[in-house]
Amino acid sequence: MAEHLAMPKSWNTETKPHKFCPGCGHGLVLKVLGEVIDELEIQDRMVFGVDIGCSLLAWDFFNVDTVQTHHGRTNPVMVGIKRANPKLLPIAYMGDGGGYAIGSQHLVNSAFRNEKIMAIVVNNCNYGMTGGQMSPTTLPGQKTETSPYGRDAKETGNPTLGPEMVAAIASPGAYVARASVSNMKQLKRFMKKAVENQIAGNGFSFLEVISSCPTNWRTNAKQTWAFMEEEMAKYFKTGELRTPDESKEG
Amino acid sequence: MAEKPIQEEKRVFMTGNEVVAWAAVAAGADIMYGYPITPQNEIMHYWTRLAPKHGKKFLQTEDELSAGFTTLGGALAGRKSFSATAGPGTTLFQEPLSMAEMMRIPVVVIVQQRGGPSTATVIYSQQEVNMVTFGGNGEGWRVVYSTATHQELFDYTIKAFNTAWKYRFPTFILGDGYQAKMREPLVMYNPEDRGIEMIKPVASLGLPGTPGKDRDAVHLRNTYSVEEELYDATMPIQEDYEKMSKEVVEWDERNVDDADIIIISHGVVSRAAIAAMNRLREKGVKVGYFRPITLRPFPDEQLQKVAAKCSNFLLVESALGQLARLVKSALFNMPIDNFDTLYKPGVGVTAEELVQRIEKTIK
Amino acid sequence: MAILVKIAIAGEGGQGVQAIGDILAEAGNEEGKEALYIPNFGVEQRGGVSLAFVQISDEQIGSPKFQHGDIVIALSERAVARTKQYVTGDTLFVYDSSLIAPPEVADEAVGLQVYDSVAPEAQADAVSEQPKTGKVELPKNAKKVIGIPATDIALSELHPRVFNMIILGATVRAAGVVDIETVKHALETKLGKKFIDDPKLRELNFNALQRGIDLVEEALQGEENNDQKDV
Numbered sequence: 015m016a017e018h019l020a021m022p023k024s025w026n027t028e029t030k031p032h033k034f035c036p037g038c039g040h041g042l043v044l045k046v047l048g049e050v051i052d053e054l055e056i057q058d059r060m061v062f063g064v065d066i067g068c069s070l071l072a073w074d075f076f077n078v079d080t081v082q083t084h085h086g087r088t089n090p091v092m093v094g095i096k097r098a099n100p101k102l103l104p105i106a107y108m109g110d111g112g113g114y115a116i117g118s119q120h121l122v123n124s125a126f127r128n129e130k131i132m133a134i135v136v137n138n139c140n141y142g143m144t145g146g147q148m149s150p151t152t153l154p155g156q157k158t159e160t161s162p163y164g165r166d167a168k169e170t171g172n173p174t175l176g177p178e179m180v181a182a183i184a185s186p187g188a189y190v191a192r193a194s195v196s197n198m199k200q201l202k203r204f205m206k207k208a209v210e211n212q213i214a215g216n217g218f219s220f221l222e223v224i225s226s227c228p229t230n231w232r233t234n235a236k237q238t239w240a241f242m243e244e245e246m247a248k249y250f251k252t253g254e255l256r257t258p259d260e261s262k263e264g
Numbered sequence: 265m266a267e268k269p270i271q272e273e274k275r276v277f278m279t280g281n282e283v284v285a286w287a288a289v290a291a292g293a294d295i296m297y298g299y300p301i302t303p304q305n306e307i308m309h310y311w312t313r314l315a316p317k318h319g320k321k322f323l324q325t326e327d328e329l330s331a332g333f334t335t336l337g338g339a340l341a342g343r344k345s346f347s348a349t350a351g352p353g354t355t356l357f358q359e360p361l362s363m364a365e366m367m368r369i370p371v372v373v374i375v376q377q378r379g380g381p382s383t384a385t386v387i388y389s390q391q392e393v394n395m396v397t398f399g400g401n402g403e404g405w406r407v408v409y410s411t412a413t414h415q416e417l418f419d420y421t422i423k424a425f426n427t428a429w430k431y432r433f434p435t436f437i438l439g440d441g442y443q444a445k446m447r448e449p450l451v452m453y454n455p456e457d458r459g460i461e462m463i464k465p466v467a468s469l470g471l472p473g474t475p476g477k478d479r480d481a482v483h484l485r486n487t488y489s490v491e492e493e494l495y496d497a498t499m500p501i502q503e504d505y506e507k508m509s510k511e512v513v514e515w516d517e518r519n520v521d522d523a524d525i526i527i528i529s530h531g532v533v534s535r536a537a538i539a540a541m542n543r544l545r546e547k548g549v550k551v552g553y554f555r556p557i558t559l560r561p562f563p564d565e566q567l568q569k570v571a572a573k574c575s576n577f578l579l580v581e582s583a584l585g586q587l588a589r590l591v592k593s594a595l596f597n598m599p600i601d602n603f604d605t606l607y608k609p610g611v612g613v614t615a616e617e618l619v620q621r622i623e624k625t626i627k
Numbered sequence: 628m629a630i631l632v633k634i635a636i637a638g639e640g641g642q643g644v645q646a647i648g649d650i651l652a653e654a655g656n657e658e659g660k661e662a663l664y665i666p667n668f669g670v671e672q673r674g675g676v677s678l679a680f681v682q683i684s685d686e687q688i689g690s691p692k693f694q695h696g697d698i699v700i701a702l703s704e705r706a707v708a709r710t711k712q713y714v715t716g717d718t719l720f721v722y723d724s725s726l727i728a729p730p731e732v733a734d735e736a737v738g739l740q741v742y743d744s745v746a747p748e749a750q751a752d753a754v755s756e757q758p759k760t761g762k763v764e765l766p767k768n769a770k771k772v773i774g775i776p777a778t779d780i781a782l783s784e785l786h787p788r789v790f791n792m793i794i795l796g797a798t799v800r801a802a803g804v805v806d807i808e809t810v811k812h813a814l815e816t817k818l819g820k821k822f823i824d825d826p827k828l829r830e831l832n833f834n835a836l837q838r839g840i841d842l843v844e845e846a847l848q849g850e851e852n853n854d855q856k857d858v
Binding site for chain 3: 277413442445446447448449532533535536538539540542612613614615616617
């Protein structure tokens with residue numbers, strides 16, 4: 015039975031309290047990841063890569079070797095590390111902009127080539143760090159700084175479905191799932207399976223996590239949860255899309 | 265008749281990014297392509313809010329490579345298109361800009377410099393001079409205006425569209441994070457109200473008529489087979505560039521005739537240089553000032569003339585010699601008394617420290 | 628010799644520092660002066676203190692930032708430490724002598740606290756808290772140091788939400804470079820709609836402004852009447 019410590023052992027206590035905004039989902043995702051690192055004991059083998067955007071605030075978050083890269087380029091840096099030293103377990107951590115916009119080409123190619131790395135995309139439907147611009151996962155009608163009158167799906171498309179895309183092109187051995195910070199038990203299950211897939215060396219592991227950004231959504235606590243659990247849930251379904259043995263949890 | 269974006273000349277007090285958005289509207293820009301990166305994001309924010317009211321268009325692309333290439337596409341389609349970027353974004357822009365240089369595509373790009381290299385700071389620097397003047401795998405066939413005030417941001421953004429479409433070289437407004445974020449007054453106006461004629465864009469592709477029937481098809485390329493072919497294609501561009509340079513070059517010089525020391529600077533740092541010069545002159549120190557406004561084409565001849573009068577220079581920039589490189593190239597082979605430098609990479613320069621520095625050297 | 632007044636305002640995020648700087652510069656501009664306001668954003672400092680730089684002059688202003696301020700306003704322990712570098716023998720230093728936990732300054736009372744000009748990227752240090760030590764080392768080299776209990780007054784006499792209006796009034800009196808009427812006009816321009824919805828708000832804000840002016844006025848006169856050494 016896993017412990018739920020206030021702070022996972024793999025967390026770097028010197029950099030706590032952390033720098034994320036109040037109400038940000040990153041803290042929850044990183045807590046779950048911290049527990050998984052503890053339970054699977056991968057602190058010494060793991061390399062953590064963070065992107066540009068709010069994910070960069072996690073550059074000194076763990077007692078794990080970490081590199082902050084460029085926007086959208088965390089995947090290829092992790093790929094480079096793994097190919098050079100296959101003993102390491104690289105985990106790339108980025109937002110929906112870094113994953114599905116500027117980093118989309120790298121994400122797609124990592125999936126195609128069945129790279130033995132893990133990528134986590136924290137999806138909060140906007141570019142948070144730079145002040146709340148529209149992102150590939152912004153919902154139709156959602157107001158952002160570059161869609162001030164609401165996203166027009168006819169003009170700019172519907173929200174990107176990242177795990178669905180990766181699931182469609184990934185090779186056998188991949189693990190692809192979507193979770194949400196509003197269901198921490200499921201998030202932990204999926205996070206653990208994704209990392210186990212890495213340890214087994216089966217293929218590409220990909221996990222999108224629905225997350226919150228009250229600062230740029232300009233929502234209070236109640237509205238924040240409502241947006242995630244009601245609005246975002248309309249477009250982004252949680253569940254496993256690909257597992258190495260093809261037994262999926264919906 | 266479309267409603268004028270600016271009804272009448274008015275003095276306003278706004279941030280530099282907002283000024284750029286308004287200037288682009290006033291210049292008749294049709295479409296902006298962009299990608300988020302600090303400190304230029306607000307140009308997009310203001311443009312997307314102004315756009316529907318003035319019949320303008322916007323696309324946020326997947327990254328800066330795309331923003332650059334979509335901007336090229338807009339210009340090829342005969343629309344005044346522009347983009348804005350900074351830092352790592354400027355680095356990505358070099359690929360599309362190389363294509364613009366080779367193919368003479370008139371795009372306008374506003375660069376709000378931030379610290380470098382890599383992610384560095386989101387705040388300020390003058391460290392993108394190398395990239396903006398000579399980035400890409402080309403010869404720097406670009407026009408670069410380095411602005412210092414909000415009035416200039418407004419005036420030169422408008423001018424950039426005309427320069428680009430008249431001479432067909434990619435044209436830049438080189439600002440910085442301080443200019444982007446600070447608020448100061450300026451006067452906004454419609455260029456037509458001041459007798460400035462805005463050049464109408466012309467399409468390269470998609471012209472009326474059926475190719476092969478009504479007109480020849482347009483076939484554009486940027487590839488050549490052998491060395492001589494390339495040479496024959498590029499030398500005329502160089503000729504055009506040199507011809508254009510004479511008409512486009514701009515600079516500012518003050519108090520050089522009797523100067524004992526001349527401060528060389530560009531962009532926002534030149535404001536500190538002017539303030540320092542004035543303060544020192546009040547104390548009887550004969551300080552002069554030279555500022556290139558166009559970094560490309562660089563005012564070589566004009567600087568040489570100044571150097572002939574006084575060549576005791578203090579060059580100051582918020583970079584490690586990027587302006588100095590352009591200056592030294594301009595002054596090649598001239599006898600120079602003294603070339604002193606104050607390099608503050610990614611850090612602002614105050615008038616006070618310039619005064620202190622010069623007072624120390626004359627002691 | 629040109630008139631140039633350099634003002635630096637510093638405080639915790641949420642104390643309304645940027646609003647003060649912005650309205651002050653706006654007022655300068657409305658009086659036809661050259662005015663320049665730039666927020667400080669970035670991780671250049673440890674601690675995430677919010678800084679605003681304002682310059683008001685009768686001729687074009689040089690650099691957006693400056694080495695030493697004519698007026699320096701510090702609203703928290705950390706702000707006092709952070710602004711030491713801007714203080715010289717010519718500086719008038721005003722600080723909030725309450726120096727307790729920063730009060731909430733809500734949008735309705737004083738307008739925008741979060742400026743589109745402050746890059747969140749740069750707030751990487753902003754949220755980390757340093758423990759209050761209760762020890763504040765005021766600058767010893769200033770021309771004059773004035774402590775005004777703005778937080779206490781806001782809490783006990785006026786309303787916590789107009790804390791930064793008290794500070795704004797104090798800054799206006801200390802700088803002596805813009806008229807209070809222009810400042811009120813600038814406030815109307817920014818908050819006009821809110822004042823129409825709730826006229827009591829206007830009264831509250833303007834009272835707070837005046838209170839700030841009076842506090843500095845008293846302190847300056849007190850200095851003149853007594854032969855007091857600098858604190």
